[in-house]
Structures are given as structure tokens and as C-alpha cells.
Amino acid sequence: MDLTFTPEDEHFRSEAREWLSANAPKTPPPPEHDGPGCRRWALEWQQRQYEGGWAGVAWPTEYGGRGLSAIHQLIWQEELYRANPYAGDGHDILFVTLSHAAPTLIQRGTEAQKTYHLPRMLRGEVLWCQGFSEPNNGSDLAGLRTRAVVDGDDLVVTGAKIWTSNAHIADWQELLVRTDPDAPKHKGISWVICDMRSPGLELRPIMVMTGPAHHHFNEVFYNEVRIPLANVVGGLNNGWDVAMTTLGFERSTAGISRQLVLSVAIERLIAMARRRHGAARLSNDPLGAQLAQLRAEIAAVRAMALMAISRSATRAPGAESSLARAFTSELHQRLMRVAVEIIGPDAMELHDEDPWLHQYLRSYSNTIAAGTSDIQRNIIGERVLGLPR
Numbered sequence: 001m002d003l004t005f006t007p008e009d010e011h012f013r014s015e016a017r018e019w020l021s022a023n024a025p026k027t028p029p030p031p032e033h034d035g036p037g038c039r040r041w042a043l044e045w046q047q048r049q050y051e052g053g054w055a056g057v058a059w060p061t062e063y064g065g066r067g068l069s070a071i072h073q074l075i076w077q078e079e080l081y082r083a084n085p086y087a088g089d090g091h092d093i094l095f096v097t098l099s100h101a102a103p104t105l106i107q108r109g110t111e112a113q114k115t116y117h118l119p120r121m122l123r124g125e126v127l128w129c130q131g132f133s134e135p136n137n138g139s140d141l142a143g144l145r146t147r148a149v150v151d152g153d154d155l156v157v158t159g160a161k162i163w164t165s166n167a168h169i170a171d172w173q174e175l176l177v178r179t180d181p182d183a184p185k186h187k188g189i190s191w192v193i194c195d196m197r198s199p200g201l202e203l204r205p206i207m208v209m210t211g212p213a214h215h216h217f218n219e220v221f222y223n224e225v226r227i228p229l230a231n232v233v234g235g236l237n238n239g240w241d242v243a244m245t246t247l248g249f250e251r252s253t254a255g256i257s258r259q260l261v262l263s264v265a266i267e268r269l270i271a272m273a274r275r276r277h278g279a280a281r282l283s284n285d286p287l288g289a290q291l292a293q294l295r296a297e298i299a300a301v302r303a304m305a306l307m308a309i310s311r312s313a314t315r316a317p318g319a320e321s322s323l324a325r326a327f328t329s330e331l332h333q334r335l336m337r338v339a340v341e342i343i344g345p346d347a348m349e350l351h352d353e354d355p356w357l358h359q360y361l362r363s364y365s366n367t368i369a370a371g372t373s374d375i376q377r378n379i380i381g382e383r384v385l386g387l388p389r
Contacts, residue, residue: 005071005075005126009071009072009075012072012076013075013078016054016075016076016079016080017020017079017083019054020079020080020083020087021083023048023052024080024083024084024086025041025045025086025087025089026084026086027086027306028086028089028180029041029042029086029089029093035169035215036169036179037341038093038169039093039127039166039169041089041093042089042093042094042124042127043094043124043125043127044124045089045124046094046122046123046124047123047124047125049124050064050122050124053066053273054076054202055122055123055124056122057072057073057076058070058072058073059102059106059118059122061121063106063114063115063118063121063122064118064119064123065122071136073336074305074306077091077257077260078260080260080261081260081264082260082264088257088260088261088264091257092257093127093166094124094127095145095257096128096129096130096165096166096174097121097126097127097128097211098121098382099196099249099257100128100130100174100246101117101121101128101130101172101174102117102121102122103120103248103249104124104174104191104242104245104246104249104264105118105233106118107245108191108233108234108242108245109233109234110230110233112230113193113230113231113233114346117172117193117258119188122320124295126170126171126172127166127169127170127172128170128171128172128173128174129164129165129166129167129170129172129173129174129196130164130165130173130174131146131161131164131167131173131176131194131220132144132161132174132176132243133161133162133163133164133177134146134159134160134161134162135160135162135219137213139368139372139374141176141243142185142186142189142240143185144159144176144177144178144189145178146158146159146160146161146175146176146177146178146189147159147177147179147181148178148179148192148227149179150179150229150236152228153228153229153230154226154227154228154229155177155179155190155192155226155228155229155231155232156224156225156228157175157177157194157200157222157224157225157226158222158223158224158225159177159221159222159226160219160220160221160222161175161219161220161222162206162217162219162220163206163217163369164201164217164219164220165216165217165218166216166218167196167218167220168203168205168215169216170196171196171197172193172194172195172196173193173194173196173220174191174193174194174246175191175192175193175194175227176189176190176191176192176239176243177189177190177192177239178190179236179239180237181364183237185212187237187240188237189237189239189240189243189245190232190235190236190237190238190239191232191233191234191238191239191242191243191246192227192231192232192233192239193227193231193233194225194227194231195227198225198226198227199225199226200222200223200224200225200226201220201221201222201223201225202220202221202223203218203219203221204218204219204221205217206218206219208361209361209364217325218228218269220371245329258332259298259301259304259305259324259328260334262298262301262328262331262332262335263298263302264337265335265339265359266294266295266298266335268293269291269294269335269338269339269342270291270295272339272342272343273287273288273291273342276342276343277342287338287341287342290338291329291338294331294334294335294338297331298331298335299328301327301328301331304323304324304327305324322376322377322380322384323380323384323385326373326376326377326380328366329366329367329369329373330366330373331365332363332366333363333364333366333367335363335375336356336360337360338357339356339359339360340356340357340360343356347360
């Protein structure tokens with residue numbers, strides 16, 4: 001695996017850096033976090049990238065992308081997150097749209113599904129959310145109970161989902177439903193596209209410890225919601241296999257954005273530690289050793305991301321993507337704990353003007369989202385190492 005950037009790659013990086021310098025947002029998203037203002041901010045920034053020719057760098061040209069390599073996509077994302085503290089925020093809000101649903105549709109969708117949805121995603125016209133997790137099922141995704149019954153040309157959906165990020169501002173949802181209740185639990189599931197304006201949908205906000213302004217999660221209730229059979233992705237009752245494609249992208253190539261967030265955060269944290277404690281003290285203090293260790297671990301995560309990119313060119317992400325997911329989520333928590341220790345009691349005063357406390361509180365969910373750390377270790381043990389169940 002050759003990870004050397006070519007002169008052409010470096011020229012592409014220079015062009016990206018120049019464009020971002022002139023066009024990246026100079027102000028953060030609105031303070032109501034994950035509300036309509038944030039949606040508008042993120043979509044407008046995505047539209048600006050599309051108009052500038054920087055959206056969908058590695059997407060097929062027939063759906064509005066540039067058709068470049070995954071390495072070019074990595075370079076673009078690196079420059080995006082390094083441009084300023086706000087440039088990557090739009091990608092975070094559109095994470096499910098661009099890094100979940102889009103690659104799944106590219107690989108598993110019908111031509112009609114791809115032709116309709118992908119250009120709208122790329123142009124910044126729509127926002128997607130994910131309907132996978134359910135009450136009382138925890139990490140047992142295959143135990144889902146939301147049921148869909150075929151009625152003519154439609155599926156009629158009844159049930160509930162939970163922890164649905166941005167459902168209250170989303171246009172579409174990637175939804176897992178049980179279409180054959182008599183099949184084994186990993187069978188009889190379908191991955192479908194749900195219009196969030198469908199009659200019968202009810203949303204309830206879930207308030208979290210990051211503060212009352214951070215309405216991020218929702219419960220979603222489906223009361224005989226009708227979804228066209230044409231919205232089934234990958235075939236009826238084949239949803240588990242499609243979902244593994246989706247989660248494979250989330251845990252590997254989509255996780256590049258998490259690695260980049262950490263890369264930016266560690267340098268900011270080191271700079272803050274130098275201001276607060278002095279460079280001389282850091283060089284002879286356990287805190288300096290902690291920061292050096294974190295920086296080394298983040299470099300290791302980047303190597304894992306590059307490995308995932310090199311393999312994605314020939315096949316969909318596999319079970320090894322759980323390695324990066326498990327390591328990155330726990331690394332993020334360690335990084336945020338050190339940040340709060342450096343800031344000290346002042347951290348409680350920085351909530352509205354500094355992201356450190358918010359990110360510290362949010363990091364608690366990192367080892368739960370996209371499969372708990374225990375689930376990731378089970379996958380690594382069974383599917384990567386070949387250990388018994």
C-alpha cells in the first residue's frame with residue numbers, strides 16, 4: 001500500500017486550500033444547535049461547496065460528483081477541517097446524508113433511487129436521518145420490532161425508533177423495518193427510504209445533558225405510515241445485509257471525519273496547555289506526556305483511516321472497520337477528559353463560548369453510538385480474529 005501523495009495530489013490539496021481560504025464559513029452555526037437555523041446553515045454551506053465544484057469529490061460523475069479517487073476525498077476533508085473551526089461543522093450536521101445514506105445508495109440503490117436522491121444530497125437541498133435503534137433493544141439491532149406489512153404497492157409501517165439524530169429537521173430517513181416476522185431475526189428485515197413528511201409520523205424530542213439548547217435526539221413513532229415499495233433498497237427482506245454496508249461505511253471511511261476532528265482538537269489542546277501552563281512545564285510534566293501520547297494515538301488513527309481508504313477502492317468496508325470505530329470513540333473520550341483537566345473549574349464557565357465542555361459531555365455517547373464498544377469488540381474477536389462466539 002503506497003501512501004505517498006503524488007505531485008498531482010499535492011496540487012489538488014493546494015487548490016482546495018486556496019478555495020477554502022476564500023469561501024469557508026467565518027461564523028459558526030447558530031447557537032440553537034441542531035435546530036432549523038443549523039439546518040439552513042449546513043445546507044447553504046453544502047450548496048456553496050457544490051457551486052464551487054468541491055462537493056462529492058469521489059462521487060460518480062453521473063450523480064453530480066467529480067469522480068476522483070478516495071485519496072482526493074481524504075485530502076479535501078483534511079483541508080476542510082483544517083480551514084477554520086467552522087468549516088467541518090456542515091459535514092457533521094449532514095453526516096447521515098453524505099456519509100451514511102449516500103454511499104449506501106451508490107452501492108446498493110436502484111438507478112431510480114440514485115438518480116433522484118444523490119444529486120439532491122450533493123446540492124445541499126435535503127437532510128437525512130437514521131431510523132435504526134429502537135426502545136428496549138439496546139445494541140441488538142437485529143431484534144428490531146418496527147413492522148412493515150405489504151399492502152399493494154406500499155409498505156405500512158408501525159412501531160418506534162429512538163435516538164434519531166436530527167429527525168426534527170430531516171427530509172428523509174434511512175429506516176430499518178421487519179417485513180417478515182416469521183424469518184430468523186437477522187432475516188426478514190428491509191432497508192427503506194422514508195419521507196419524514198409522511199402522514200402518521202410523530203416526533204418527540206429527547207433532551208440530553210449537554211444542555212436545553214441541544215435538541216439533537218428524537219423518538220420517532222410510526223402510526224401506519226405508508227412507504228412505497230419502490231423505496232426499498234437492496235431488495236425486500238435483505239435489509240440486514242444493506243445495513244451492514246451502511247454501518248461499514250460509518251465505522252470506516254465515514255469515520256475519517258472523526259479522525260480529522262481529533263487531529264485538529266489535539267493541536268488546539270496542546271496550544272491551550274502551553275498558554276495555561278507554559279511550554280517548559282509541559283516538557284517535564286506528566287501532562288506533557290499525556291498530550292504526546294494522545295497525539296501519537298491520533299496519528300495511529302490516521303493510519304487506520306488510510307488503510308480503510310485503500311481497501312474501499314476494491315470492496316465495501318468489512319469487519320475490520322470496527323477496529324477504527326472502537327479505538328476512535330474511546331480516544332475521543334480520553335482527549336476530552338484531558339481537555340477538561342487542563343481547563344480546570346473554568347470549564348463550567350465556557351459552555352456557550354467554547355466547545356470543550358460540550359464535546360466532553362457529548363463524548364459519553366461515543367462508545368454507545370453505531371454499536372457499543374462491547375459490540376465492536378465482539379465483531380473484532382469473531383470476524384477479524386476468528387475467535388469463537
